[in-house]
Amino acid sequence: MFEDLRWFGLRWSEGPDIGGPYAPYNQSARLDHYSGAFEQLRTGGFIYPCTCSRQDVLRALTAPHQGEEEPVYPGTCRPSPGSVSTAPRSGVNWRFRVPDGETICFVDLACGEQIEVAGRDFGDFLVWRKDDFPSYQLACTVDDAEMRITEVVRGADLITSTFRQVLLYRALGLEVPAFYHCPLVTDAQGVRLAKRSDALALRTLRAGGGTPEQIRNDYPV
Numbered sequence: 001m002f003e004d005l006r007w008f009g010l011r012w013s014e015g016p017d018i019g020g021p022y023a024p025y026n027q028s029a030r031l032d033h034y035s036g037a038f039e040q041l042r043t044g045g046f047i048y049p050c051t052c053s054r055q056d057v058l059r060a061l062t063a064p065h066q067g068e069e070e071p072v073y074p075g076t077c078r079p080s081p082g083s084v085s086t087a088p089r090s091g092v093n094w095r096f097r098v099p100d101g102e103t104i105c106f107v108d109l110a111c112g113e114q115i116e117v118a119g120r121d122f123g124d125f126l127v128w129r130k131d132d133f134p135s136y137q138l139a140c141t142v143d144d145a146e147m148r149i150t151e152v153v154r155g156a157d158l159i160t161s162t163f164r165q166v167l168l169y170r171a172l173g174l175e176v177p178a179f180y181h182c183p184l185v186t187d188a189q190g191v192r193l194a195k196r197s198d199a200l201a202l203r204t205l206r207a208g209g210g211t212p213e214q215i216r217n218d219y220p221v
Contacts, residue, residue, distance in 0.1 A: 004202045008212045022147040027139055034134040037142045037172055038089065038127065041096070045084050046171045047127055049092040050077040072123035090132035095124040096167065104163045109180040111156065116163045125164050137161060141168040149177050156181040157192075 002017045014020025024030055041047045050073075057071055073095060079085070081097075100119030107113050116122060126135040134142075140161075144152060152162075159181050169176045184192045205215050 004206065007206060008202060008215070025147075027143070030139075030143065031133075033142055033146060034139060035089075037138060038094070038134070041127065041168075041171055042084065042094075044171060045082050045097075047085075047094045047096050048077065048079050048083065049085050049087045050095045050124075051092050052076050070122070070125060072119070072121075073125070075124065078124060089128060091130055093126055093130050094128035096127050096137075096164070096171070098122065098124055098164075098167060104166055106162065106166060106176070106179060108159070108162075109151070109178055110183075111159070111181050114159055114162070116160065118163075118167070122160055122163055127168070137164050137168060141165045141172070141174070144177060145169065145172070145174040151178045151180060153180045153182065155184050157184060 002015075012018075014022070014025070016025040019025075038047075052073075056076070057073060077095070078097065098118040102118045103115060104118055105113060105115045125137060127138040128134055143149075162179055162181070166176055168174075186192055202215070210218075
């Protein structure tokens with residue numbers, strides 16, 4: 001991946017391949033950082049253990065779930081406000097209790113003002129998995145804060161994840177960075193390029209004789 005990105009023309013000043021002031025950069029080596037954040041959230045009463053599977057959540061919903069976005073959690077395992085669980089961290093999923101009815105907003109540098117209502121547009125989300133690893137939401141938040149990231153650039157399909165992470169930043173007492181959500185790269189028919197739709201990897205395009213300039217022209221954002 002690093003080789004392909006360099007060939008494509010991208011350069012970076014720190015990372016898992018070259019080190020830097022905020023190492024380690026591999027998430028597998030940062031579990032103690034995530035564990036500390038987990039305990040801070042637990043002590044503050046922001047999270048609770050949940051034994052529901054994804055299918056349990058879907059069956060509990062009154063309306064069918066569409067698309068890839070995580071369904072709004074129906075609150076099956078949600079305890080009373082202020083409860084602090086002493087349950088073991090592993091063996092169950094842990095969810096963040098969102099402030100139902102609160103309007104969460106941020107100004108995206110690409111898409112403008114973004115507004116969603118907690119408990120309606122997104123619900124209690126996973127912060128720790130039952131296999132004893134942090135969720136994407138928690139790992140991203142902790143990593144970006146500790147690595148002093150001031151601007152997060154990523155795909156527009158992750159905008160709802162940003163609302164969740166804003167709540168995590170707030171609960172952990174961390175400064176929220178700026179966000180820039182880019183349009184997704186698509187094919188000629190406007191379909192998102194993804195492995196599940198057999199999109200060609202950068203290395204495959206390179207092996208076929210493509211140049212960085214040609215690929216950028218063939219797959220505009």
